[in-house]
Amino acid sequence: MLVIVGASGKLGFATLTSLLDHQLLASSQIAVTSSSTSGSSKLQPFTSQGVTLHNANWDDPIPHWTSVFKNADAIFLISSARIQKDFHDASPGHGREADHFKALEGAKAAGVKHVYYTSLAFANPSKSCVMTAHERTEAYLAEHWAGHFTIIREGLYSESWPLYFGHWDLQSDRNRSEVITAGGGKISWTSIADLGLANALILAAPRDEWKGRTVYLSQKQALSLAEVAKVVSEAKASEVAFREVSRDEHEHFYVKERGMDEGLVTW
Template identity: 25%
Template sequence: MVARRLADAGLAQRLLARSPERAPDLPGARVLRASYADTAQTRAALEGVETLFMVSAAENEHRRQQHLAFVDAAAAVGVRHVVYTSFLGASPTATFTLARDHAATEGHIEASGMAWTFLRDGLYLDFLPLMVGDDGVIRGPAGEGRAAVIARRDVARVAATVLKDPAAHAGRIYDLTGPEALTFTEMATILGKHLGRKVTFVDETIEEAHASRESYGAPDWQVEAWVSTYTAVANGEMGPASDDVLAVTGEPPMSLAQFLAEN
Protein backbone atom coordinates (compact mmCIF):
# COMPACT_ATOMS: atom_id res chain seq x y z
CA MET A 1 0.00 0.00 0.00
CA VAL A 2 2.84 2.39 0.80
CA ALA A 3 4.72 1.58 -2.39
CA ARG A 4 1.62 2.19 -4.50
CA ARG A 5 0.99 5.54 -2.82
CA LEU A 6 4.57 6.62 -3.48
CA ALA A 7 4.37 5.47 -7.10
CA ASP A 8 1.14 7.42 -7.56
CA ALA A 9 2.96 10.49 -6.20
CA GLY A 10 5.72 10.04 -8.80
CA LEU A 11 8.48 9.16 -6.35
CA ALA A 12 11.32 6.89 -7.45
CA GLN A 13 11.83 3.94 -5.15
CA ARG A 14 13.57 0.61 -4.74
CA LEU A 15 11.51 -2.32 -3.55
CA LEU A 16 13.67 -4.75 -1.57
CA ALA A 17 12.27 -8.26 -1.46
CA ARG A 18 13.40 -11.74 -0.53
CA SER A 19 11.24 -12.96 -3.41
CA PRO A 20 11.40 -10.26 -6.12
CA GLU A 21 8.76 -12.01 -8.20
CA ARG A 22 6.22 -11.20 -5.48
CA ALA A 23 6.89 -7.45 -5.54
CA PRO A 24 4.36 -5.21 -7.32
CA ASP A 25 5.18 -3.83 -10.76
CA LEU A 26 5.00 -0.08 -10.21
CA PRO A 27 6.11 2.90 -12.30
CA GLY A 28 9.37 4.40 -11.10
CA ALA A 29 10.18 1.36 -8.94
CA ARG A 30 13.14 -1.00 -9.17
CA VAL A 31 12.87 -4.39 -7.51
CA LEU A 32 16.02 -5.77 -5.88
CA ARG A 33 16.65 -8.96 -3.97
CA ALA A 34 17.60 -8.46 -0.32
CA SER A 35 16.95 -9.94 3.10
CA TYR A 36 16.92 -8.93 6.77
CA ALA A 37 20.63 -9.59 7.06
CA ASP A 38 23.91 -7.72 6.74
CA THR A 39 25.06 -9.39 3.54
CA ALA A 40 26.85 -8.15 0.45
CA GLN A 41 23.60 -8.52 -1.48
CA THR A 42 21.65 -6.43 1.02
CA ARG A 43 24.33 -3.74 1.16
CA ALA A 44 24.37 -3.55 -2.64
CA ALA A 45 20.58 -3.14 -2.68
CA LEU A 46 20.82 -0.29 -0.16
CA GLU A 47 23.76 1.48 -1.79
CA GLY A 48 22.85 5.08 -2.60
CA VAL A 49 19.56 5.00 -0.68
CA GLU A 50 18.89 8.15 1.35
CA THR A 51 15.61 7.21 3.06
CA LEU A 52 14.74 3.65 4.06
CA PHE A 53 11.24 2.51 4.95
CA MET A 54 11.97 -0.48 7.18
CA VAL A 55 8.93 -2.69 7.61
CA SER A 56 9.41 -4.99 10.58
CA ALA A 57 10.03 -8.60 9.62
CA ALA A 58 7.52 -11.39 9.97
CA GLU A 59 7.23 -12.72 13.51
CA ASN A 60 9.93 -15.28 14.21
CA GLU A 61 12.29 -16.13 17.04
CA HIS A 62 15.26 -14.52 15.26
CA ARG A 63 13.55 -11.25 14.30
CA ARG A 64 15.51 -9.06 16.72
CA GLN A 65 18.85 -10.27 15.33
CA GLN A 66 17.58 -9.86 11.77
CA HIS A 67 16.51 -6.29 12.44
CA LEU A 68 19.80 -5.30 14.05
CA ALA A 69 21.78 -6.79 11.17
CA PHE A 70 19.64 -4.96 8.61
CA VAL A 71 20.12 -1.66 10.46
CA ASP A 72 23.88 -2.26 10.48
CA ALA A 73 23.84 -2.84 6.72
CA ALA A 74 21.90 0.38 6.13
CA ALA A 75 24.24 2.43 8.29
CA ALA A 76 27.31 0.90 6.66
CA VAL A 77 26.33 2.06 3.16
CA GLY A 78 25.32 5.57 4.19
CA VAL A 79 21.52 5.49 4.51
CA ARG A 80 20.58 8.83 6.08
CA HIS A 81 17.08 8.29 7.47
CA VAL A 82 15.17 5.20 8.61
CA VAL A 83 11.38 5.18 8.93
CA TYR A 84 10.60 2.08 10.96
CA THR A 85 7.28 0.32 11.61
CA SER A 86 7.43 -0.35 15.32
CA PHE A 87 4.69 -1.26 17.80
CA LEU A 88 2.56 0.70 20.23
CA GLY A 89 4.15 0.81 23.67
CA ALA A 90 7.51 -0.53 22.48
CA SER A 91 9.66 -0.96 25.57
CA PRO A 92 12.20 -3.40 27.02
CA THR A 93 9.62 -4.14 29.71
CA ALA A 94 6.49 -4.28 27.52
CA THR A 95 3.94 -6.96 28.41
CA PHE A 96 3.58 -7.91 24.75
CA THR A 97 6.78 -9.86 24.22
CA LEU A 98 7.33 -8.84 20.61
CA ALA A 99 7.13 -5.14 21.53
CA ARG A 100 10.43 -5.71 23.33
CA ASP A 101 12.05 -6.63 20.01
CA HIS A 102 10.72 -3.41 18.52
CA ALA A 103 12.24 -1.44 21.40
CA ALA A 104 15.62 -3.07 20.77
CA THR A 105 15.38 -2.20 17.07
CA GLU A 106 14.46 1.40 17.84
CA GLY A 107 17.43 1.68 20.17
CA HIS A 108 19.79 0.26 17.57
CA ILE A 109 18.56 2.68 14.93
CA GLU A 110 19.00 5.62 17.31
CA ALA A 111 22.54 4.50 18.16
CA SER A 112 23.46 4.12 14.47
CA GLY A 113 23.70 7.85 13.85
CA MET A 114 21.04 7.76 11.13
CA ALA A 115 18.03 10.06 11.39
CA TRP A 116 14.88 8.20 12.32
CA THR A 117 11.10 8.23 12.54
CA PHE A 118 9.22 5.51 14.40
CA LEU A 119 5.68 4.54 13.47
CA ARG A 120 4.31 2.63 16.46
CA ASP A 121 1.37 0.71 15.06
CA GLY A 122 -1.45 -0.49 17.26
CA LEU A 123 -3.23 -3.80 16.76
CA TYR A 124 -4.50 -4.12 13.19
CA LEU A 125 -8.27 -4.10 13.07
CA ASP A 126 -8.02 -5.92 9.71
CA PHE A 127 -7.07 -9.01 11.73
CA LEU A 128 -9.95 -8.92 14.22
CA PRO A 129 -12.42 -11.00 12.17
CA LEU A 130 -9.82 -13.79 12.10
CA MET A 131 -9.75 -13.85 15.90
CA VAL A 132 -13.34 -15.07 15.96
CA GLY A 133 -13.49 -18.85 16.40
CA ASP A 134 -15.81 -21.15 14.50
CA ASP A 135 -18.10 -20.98 17.53
CA GLY A 136 -18.34 -17.19 17.27
CA VAL A 137 -16.14 -16.59 20.31
CA ILE A 138 -13.02 -14.47 20.79
CA ARG A 139 -10.99 -15.88 23.66
CA GLY A 140 -8.12 -14.31 25.56
CA PRO A 141 -7.06 -12.89 28.95
CA ALA A 142 -7.79 -9.26 28.06
CA GLY A 143 -10.32 -8.51 30.80
CA GLU A 144 -11.90 -5.10 30.36
CA GLY A 145 -8.74 -3.59 28.91
CA ARG A 146 -9.03 -1.42 25.81
CA ALA A 147 -7.19 -1.43 22.48
CA ALA A 148 -7.22 1.39 19.94
CA VAL A 149 -7.15 -0.84 16.85
CA ILE A 150 -6.09 0.67 13.52
CA ALA A 151 -6.60 -0.19 9.86
CA ARG A 152 -3.45 -1.03 7.92
CA ARG A 153 -4.48 1.43 5.21
CA ASP A 154 -4.27 4.25 7.78
CA VAL A 155 -0.76 3.15 8.72
CA ALA A 156 0.09 3.22 5.02
CA ARG A 157 -1.27 6.75 4.68
CA VAL A 158 0.94 7.96 7.52
CA ALA A 159 4.02 6.16 6.20
CA ALA A 160 3.59 7.56 2.69
CA THR A 161 3.13 11.08 4.07
CA VAL A 162 6.29 10.80 6.16
CA LEU A 163 8.31 9.36 3.27
CA LYS A 164 7.37 12.24 0.98
CA ASP A 165 9.08 14.67 3.39
CA PRO A 166 11.12 12.64 5.89
CA ALA A 167 13.15 15.57 7.23
CA ALA A 168 9.97 17.15 8.58
CA HIS A 169 9.39 14.06 10.72
CA ALA A 170 12.94 13.31 11.89
CA GLY A 171 13.20 12.33 15.53
CA ARG A 172 9.45 11.84 15.87
CA ILE A 173 7.57 8.89 17.36
CA TYR A 174 3.99 8.51 16.16
CA ASP A 175 1.48 6.34 17.99
CA LEU A 176 -0.76 5.05 15.21
CA THR A 177 -4.18 4.02 16.47
CA GLY A 178 -7.80 4.10 15.45
CA PRO A 179 -10.18 6.80 16.71
CA GLU A 180 -11.42 4.86 19.73
CA ALA A 181 -10.14 2.40 22.32
CA LEU A 182 -12.47 -0.60 22.59
CA THR A 183 -12.79 -3.55 24.92
CA PHE A 184 -12.93 -6.97 23.30
CA THR A 185 -16.55 -7.20 24.39
CA GLU A 186 -17.29 -4.04 22.42
CA MET A 187 -15.28 -5.32 19.45
CA ALA A 188 -17.25 -8.57 19.51
CA THR A 189 -20.55 -6.68 19.43
CA ILE A 190 -19.42 -4.58 16.45
CA LEU A 191 -18.08 -7.65 14.63
CA GLY A 192 -21.30 -9.56 15.23
CA LYS A 193 -23.39 -6.75 13.79
CA HIS A 194 -21.37 -6.61 10.58
CA LEU A 195 -20.73 -10.34 10.21
CA GLY A 196 -24.41 -11.10 10.66
CA ARG A 197 -23.94 -13.58 13.51
CA LYS A 198 -23.52 -13.52 17.23
CA VAL A 199 -19.95 -12.87 18.36
CA THR A 200 -18.94 -12.88 22.02
CA PHE A 201 -15.78 -12.43 24.04
CA VAL A 202 -14.67 -14.89 26.72
CA ASP A 203 -12.10 -13.63 29.19
CA GLU A 204 -9.76 -16.58 29.70
CA THR A 205 -7.35 -17.01 32.56
CA ILE A 206 -3.70 -16.93 31.56
CA GLU A 207 -3.49 -20.67 32.21
CA GLU A 208 -6.51 -21.32 29.97
CA ALA A 209 -5.04 -19.12 27.26
CA HIS A 210 -1.75 -21.03 27.23
CA ALA A 211 -3.53 -24.37 27.20
CA SER A 212 -5.83 -23.46 24.32
CA ARG A 213 -3.01 -22.13 22.18
CA GLU A 214 -0.49 -24.85 22.92
CA SER A 215 -2.84 -27.23 21.13
CA TYR A 216 -1.69 -25.65 17.84
CA GLY A 217 1.80 -27.05 18.34
CA ALA A 218 3.41 -23.61 18.09
CA PRO A 219 6.80 -22.96 19.73
CA ASP A 220 6.86 -21.46 23.22
CA TRP A 221 7.91 -17.97 22.04
CA GLN A 222 4.93 -17.84 19.67
CA VAL A 223 2.44 -19.00 22.29
CA GLU A 224 3.77 -16.40 24.72
CA ALA A 225 3.43 -13.71 22.04
CA TRP A 226 -0.18 -14.70 21.35
CA VAL A 227 -1.14 -14.71 25.02
CA SER A 228 0.73 -11.51 25.85
CA THR A 229 -1.19 -9.68 23.13
CA TYR A 230 -4.24 -10.01 25.36
CA THR A 231 -2.50 -9.41 28.67
CA ALA A 232 -1.00 -6.22 27.25
CA VAL A 233 -4.54 -5.07 26.50
CA ALA A 234 -5.58 -6.00 30.03
CA ASN A 235 -2.66 -3.93 31.38
CA GLY A 236 -3.68 -0.86 29.38
CA GLU A 237 -0.73 -0.95 26.98
CA MET A 238 -2.74 -0.99 23.71
CA GLY A 239 -4.32 2.43 24.15
CA PRO A 240 -5.49 5.11 24.53
CA ALA A 241 -6.44 6.42 21.11
CA SER A 242 -3.96 8.88 19.61
CA ASP A 243 -4.47 11.87 17.30
CA ASP A 244 -1.24 11.21 15.40
CA VAL A 245 -2.87 9.82 12.22
CA LEU A 246 -4.96 12.98 11.90
CA ALA A 247 -2.03 15.23 12.79
CA VAL A 248 0.27 13.72 10.14
CA THR A 249 -2.18 13.17 7.28
CA GLY A 250 -4.93 15.72 7.92
CA GLU A 251 -7.53 12.93 7.82
CA PRO A 252 -8.83 10.89 10.77
CA PRO A 253 -8.35 7.11 10.93
CA MET A 254 -11.30 4.84 10.29
CA SER A 255 -13.15 3.08 13.06
CA LEU A 256 -13.75 -0.66 13.27
CA ALA A 257 -17.38 -0.13 12.27
CA GLN A 258 -16.38 1.97 9.25
CA PHE A 259 -13.82 -0.60 8.15
CA LEU A 260 -16.28 -3.48 8.36
CA ALA A 261 -18.95 -1.51 6.52
CA GLU A 262 -16.53 -0.93 3.64
CA ASN A 263 -15.31 -4.53 3.56
Protein backbone atom coordinates (compact mmCIF):
# COMPACT_ATOMS: atom_id res chain seq x y z
CA MET A 1 0.00 0.00 0.00
CA LEU A 2 1.25 3.47 -0.95
CA VAL A 3 -0.02 6.53 0.93
CA ILE A 4 0.18 9.89 -0.86
CA VAL A 5 0.32 12.69 1.71
CA GLY A 6 -1.38 15.78 0.33
CA ALA A 7 -2.99 14.22 -2.73
CA SER A 8 -5.43 17.07 -3.31
CA GLY A 9 -2.62 19.58 -3.87
CA LYS A 10 -1.29 20.33 -7.34
CA LEU A 11 1.67 17.93 -7.31
CA GLY A 12 -0.11 15.18 -5.40
CA PHE A 13 -3.14 15.32 -7.66
CA ALA A 14 -0.98 15.19 -10.79
CA THR A 15 0.95 12.22 -9.42
CA LEU A 16 -2.18 10.33 -8.41
CA THR A 17 -3.75 11.02 -11.79
CA SER A 18 -0.69 9.64 -13.59
CA LEU A 19 -0.56 6.52 -11.43
CA LEU A 20 -4.14 5.63 -12.31
CA ASP A 21 -4.42 6.96 -15.87
CA HIS A 22 -1.33 5.00 -16.90
CA GLN A 23 -2.34 1.98 -14.81
CA LEU A 24 0.95 2.03 -12.94
CA LEU A 25 -0.64 1.01 -9.64
CA ALA A 26 -4.02 -0.48 -8.83
CA SER A 27 -6.39 1.89 -7.05
CA SER A 28 -6.77 -0.65 -4.24
CA GLN A 29 -3.04 -0.25 -3.51
CA ILE A 30 -3.24 3.53 -3.05
CA ALA A 31 -4.38 5.60 -0.08
CA VAL A 32 -4.39 9.40 0.03
CA THR A 33 -4.67 12.15 2.61
CA SER A 34 -6.47 15.47 2.46
CA SER A 35 -6.71 18.19 5.08
CA SER A 36 -9.91 19.88 3.92
CA THR A 37 -13.48 19.21 2.83
CA SER A 38 -12.79 20.78 -0.57
CA GLY A 39 -9.74 18.57 -1.00
CA SER A 40 -11.72 15.47 -0.14
CA SER A 41 -14.37 16.45 -2.69
CA LYS A 42 -11.68 16.91 -5.31
CA LEU A 43 -10.48 13.37 -4.67
CA GLN A 44 -13.95 11.80 -4.80
CA PRO A 45 -13.57 10.52 -8.39
CA PHE A 46 -10.55 8.52 -7.23
CA THR A 47 -12.15 7.18 -4.07
CA SER A 48 -15.04 5.93 -6.19
CA GLN A 49 -12.44 3.86 -8.07
CA GLY A 50 -11.19 2.23 -4.88
CA VAL A 51 -8.58 4.67 -3.56
CA THR A 52 -8.73 4.98 0.25
CA LEU A 53 -9.08 8.51 1.66
CA HIS A 54 -7.81 9.62 5.08
CA ASN A 55 -8.32 13.03 6.67
CA ALA A 56 -5.04 14.37 8.04
CA ASN A 57 -3.34 17.72 8.49
CA TRP A 58 0.01 18.87 9.81
CA ASP A 59 -1.46 19.82 13.20
CA ASP A 60 -2.60 16.26 13.88
CA PRO A 61 -0.65 14.39 16.58
CA ILE A 62 1.78 11.62 15.76
CA PRO A 63 -0.65 8.82 16.77
CA HIS A 64 -3.09 10.06 14.12
CA TRP A 65 -0.39 9.87 11.45
CA THR A 66 0.44 6.37 12.68
CA SER A 67 -3.17 5.31 12.13
CA VAL A 68 -3.18 6.89 8.66
CA PHE A 69 -0.10 4.89 7.68
CA LYS A 70 -1.34 1.58 9.08
CA ASN A 71 -0.89 -1.18 6.48
CA ALA A 72 1.27 1.08 4.26
CA ASP A 73 4.66 -0.16 3.12
CA ALA A 74 5.58 3.19 1.53
CA ILE A 75 4.57 6.85 1.71
CA PHE A 76 4.91 9.68 -0.78
CA LEU A 77 5.51 12.66 1.50
CA ILE A 78 4.78 15.89 -0.34
CA SER A 79 6.46 18.74 1.50
CA SER A 80 4.41 21.07 3.67
CA ALA A 81 3.05 24.19 1.98
CA ARG A 82 3.05 26.15 5.25
CA ILE A 83 5.94 28.34 4.13
CA GLN A 84 5.23 30.93 6.82
CA LYS A 85 6.83 28.54 9.29
CA ASP A 86 10.15 29.08 7.51
CA PHE A 87 10.07 32.88 7.63
CA HIS A 88 12.48 34.95 9.73
CA ASP A 89 15.17 32.26 9.85
CA ALA A 90 13.21 29.58 11.70
CA SER A 91 15.49 27.61 13.99
CA PRO A 92 16.09 23.89 13.35
CA GLY A 93 12.99 21.84 14.04
CA HIS A 94 10.64 24.83 13.87
CA GLY A 95 10.29 25.41 10.13
CA ARG A 96 8.30 23.24 7.75
CA GLU A 97 10.54 20.35 8.63
CA ALA A 98 8.61 20.08 11.91
CA ASP A 99 5.54 19.05 9.89
CA HIS A 100 7.58 16.48 8.03
CA PHE A 101 9.20 15.06 11.17
CA LYS A 102 5.80 14.46 12.76
CA ALA A 103 4.53 12.51 9.76
CA LEU A 104 7.78 10.57 9.53
CA GLU A 105 7.62 9.59 13.19
CA GLY A 106 4.10 8.35 12.60
CA ALA A 107 5.29 6.39 9.57
CA LYS A 108 8.10 4.79 11.56
CA ALA A 109 5.68 3.74 14.30
CA ALA A 110 3.31 2.28 11.70
CA GLY A 111 6.04 0.11 10.22
CA VAL A 112 6.40 1.93 6.90
CA LYS A 113 9.37 0.54 4.97
CA HIS A 114 10.13 3.30 2.45
CA VAL A 115 9.70 7.08 2.20
CA TYR A 116 9.58 9.10 -1.00
CA TYR A 117 10.08 12.77 -0.15
CA THR A 118 9.49 15.74 -2.46
CA SER A 119 12.38 18.14 -2.04
CA LEU A 120 13.29 21.00 -4.38
CA ALA A 121 15.73 21.05 -7.30
CA PHE A 122 18.00 23.76 -5.94
CA ALA A 123 21.74 23.49 -5.34
CA ASN A 124 22.92 21.60 -2.27
CA PRO A 125 23.97 23.33 -0.13
CA SER A 126 21.87 26.29 -1.22
CA LYS A 127 22.06 29.99 -0.39
CA SER A 128 18.28 30.14 -0.60
CA CYS A 129 16.21 29.93 2.58
CA VAL A 130 13.57 28.16 0.48
CA MET A 131 15.76 25.07 0.71
CA THR A 132 16.39 25.11 4.46
CA ALA A 133 13.41 22.95 5.48
CA HIS A 134 14.16 20.55 2.63
CA GLU A 135 17.81 20.22 3.65
CA ARG A 136 16.81 19.56 7.25
CA THR A 137 14.29 16.93 6.17
CA GLU A 138 16.81 15.24 3.89
CA ALA A 139 19.28 15.14 6.79
CA TYR A 140 16.59 13.63 9.04
CA LEU A 141 15.88 10.90 6.52
CA ALA A 142 19.58 10.12 6.21
CA GLU A 143 19.88 9.82 10.00
CA HIS A 144 16.70 7.92 10.83
CA TRP A 145 15.70 5.88 7.79
CA ALA A 146 18.89 3.92 7.05
CA GLY A 147 18.74 4.41 3.31
CA HIS A 148 15.10 3.36 3.00
CA PHE A 149 14.10 6.57 1.31
CA THR A 150 14.15 8.34 -2.04
CA ILE A 151 14.59 12.10 -2.26
CA ILE A 152 12.85 13.53 -5.31
CA ARG A 153 14.06 17.04 -6.00
CA GLU A 154 11.19 18.53 -7.94
CA GLY A 155 11.91 21.20 -10.55
CA LEU A 156 10.33 24.61 -10.15
CA TYR A 157 6.79 24.54 -11.46
CA SER A 158 6.31 26.33 -14.77
CA GLU A 159 3.08 27.54 -13.22
CA SER A 160 5.00 29.28 -10.40
CA TRP A 161 6.88 31.74 -12.63
CA PRO A 162 5.09 34.82 -11.19
CA LEU A 163 6.61 34.21 -7.74
CA TYR A 164 10.14 34.29 -9.10
CA PHE A 165 9.47 37.05 -11.61
CA GLY A 166 9.24 39.87 -9.12
CA HIS A 167 6.17 38.48 -7.33
CA TRP A 168 4.15 39.23 -10.44
CA ASP A 169 0.41 39.53 -9.79
CA LEU A 170 -1.60 38.23 -12.74
CA GLN A 171 -4.49 40.57 -11.89
CA SER A 172 -3.02 43.82 -10.60
CA ASP A 173 0.25 43.87 -12.57
CA ARG A 174 -1.25 44.09 -16.04
CA ASN A 175 0.18 47.59 -16.48
CA ARG A 176 3.49 46.92 -14.72
CA SER A 177 6.37 47.91 -16.96
CA GLU A 178 9.44 46.89 -14.93
CA VAL A 179 10.47 43.99 -12.74
CA ILE A 180 13.45 44.12 -10.41
CA THR A 181 14.96 41.19 -8.54
CA ALA A 182 18.16 40.42 -6.67
CA GLY A 183 19.47 38.02 -9.28
CA GLY A 184 18.44 36.99 -12.73
CA GLY A 185 20.07 33.63 -13.37
CA LYS A 186 18.58 30.87 -15.44
CA ILE A 187 15.77 28.69 -14.15
CA SER A 188 14.62 25.37 -15.56
CA TRP A 189 10.83 25.42 -15.38
CA THR A 190 8.95 22.12 -15.43
CA SER A 191 5.19 21.62 -15.68
CA ILE A 192 3.29 20.06 -12.80
CA ALA A 193 1.84 17.46 -15.15
CA ASP A 194 5.32 16.34 -16.23
CA LEU A 195 6.52 16.16 -12.64
CA GLY A 196 3.44 14.15 -11.71
CA LEU A 197 4.17 11.56 -14.38
CA ALA A 198 7.85 11.33 -13.41
CA ASN A 199 6.90 10.89 -9.76
CA ALA A 200 4.41 8.18 -10.69
CA LEU A 201 7.02 6.21 -12.62
CA ILE A 202 9.36 6.30 -9.62
CA LEU A 203 6.62 5.31 -7.17
CA ALA A 204 5.52 2.38 -9.34
CA ALA A 205 9.03 0.97 -9.77
CA PRO A 206 10.46 -1.67 -7.41
CA ARG A 207 11.47 0.02 -4.13
CA ASP A 208 15.11 -1.09 -4.45
CA GLU A 209 15.47 0.66 -7.80
CA TRP A 210 15.39 4.10 -6.16
CA LYS A 211 16.45 3.16 -2.63
CA GLY A 212 18.82 5.69 -1.06
CA ARG A 213 18.92 7.85 -4.17
CA THR A 214 18.43 11.57 -4.76
CA VAL A 215 16.73 12.33 -8.06
CA TYR A 216 16.46 15.66 -9.85
CA LEU A 217 13.35 16.11 -11.98
CA SER A 218 13.64 19.01 -14.39
CA GLN A 219 13.53 19.68 -18.06
CA LYS A 220 16.78 20.72 -19.78
CA GLN A 221 15.84 24.14 -21.12
CA ALA A 222 16.47 27.07 -18.77
CA LEU A 223 15.46 30.72 -19.08
CA SER A 224 16.98 33.77 -17.42
CA LEU A 225 14.58 36.28 -15.88
CA ALA A 226 15.47 38.67 -18.70
CA GLU A 227 14.24 36.02 -21.12
CA VAL A 228 11.11 35.53 -19.03
CA ALA A 229 10.54 39.29 -19.31
CA LYS A 230 10.57 38.96 -23.09
CA VAL A 231 8.02 36.14 -22.97
CA VAL A 232 5.75 38.16 -20.68
CA SER A 233 6.16 41.23 -22.90
CA GLU A 234 5.07 39.27 -25.95
CA ALA A 235 2.11 37.74 -24.11
CA LYS A 236 0.78 41.09 -22.90
CA ALA A 237 1.78 43.02 -26.04
CA SER A 238 3.63 45.67 -24.05
CA GLU A 239 7.22 45.79 -22.86
CA VAL A 240 8.18 44.62 -19.40
CA ALA A 241 11.77 45.57 -18.59
CA PHE A 242 13.91 43.51 -16.25
CA ARG A 243 16.55 44.96 -13.94
CA GLU A 244 18.86 43.14 -11.55
CA VAL A 245 19.49 44.91 -8.25
CA SER A 246 21.18 44.30 -4.90
CA ARG A 247 19.52 42.23 -2.20
CA ASP A 248 18.96 45.31 -0.03
CA GLU A 249 17.28 47.19 -2.88
CA HIS A 250 15.17 44.16 -3.70
CA GLU A 251 13.96 43.79 -0.11
CA HIS A 252 13.29 47.52 0.31
CA PHE A 253 11.27 47.70 -2.91
CA TYR A 254 8.99 44.75 -2.24
CA VAL A 255 8.53 45.38 1.49
CA LYS A 256 8.34 49.19 1.57
CA GLU A 257 7.00 50.05 -1.87
CA ARG A 258 4.93 46.99 -2.74
CA GLY A 259 3.79 46.37 0.85
CA MET A 260 4.67 42.69 0.91
CA ASP A 261 5.34 40.55 3.96
CA GLU A 262 9.00 40.91 4.94
CA GLY A 263 9.19 37.25 5.89
CA LEU A 264 8.15 36.17 2.40
CA VAL A 265 10.44 38.63 0.61
CA THR A 266 13.53 37.63 2.59
CA TRP A 267 12.69 33.90 2.54
